Amino acid sequence: MATEWIDVESSNIEAIAYVPETDGLLVRFSSGSVYSYSDVPAEVFEDFKNIGSKGKFLNEQVKGVYVAEKIN
Numbered sequence: 001m002a003t004e005w006i007d008v009e010s011s012n013i014e015a016i017a018y019v020p021e022t023d024g025l026l027v028r029f030s031s032g033s034v035y036s037y038s039d040v041p042a043e044v045f046e047d048f049k050n051i052g053s054k055g056k057f058l059n060e061q062v063k064g065v066y067v068a069e070k071i072n
Contacts, residue, residue, distance in 0.1 A: 003019060003026060005028065010053075013058065020042065023041065024038060025044070032072070035068050037062055038066055038067045048061070
């Protein structure tokens, strides 16, 4: 199954996606870089998807909490 990207309004983040099979949160930045965050609960993705400030949420609720890997 292909990953479904959701375009978001953010100065630094272009799109986000979630892979339920692996609890993987994918973040594509405006620079073109893509990062995968491991073992992220679906509820965190839902909060991320619905929050106003994507960058603030990423910095406060995801970075440093979940393991990140640059994949592109």
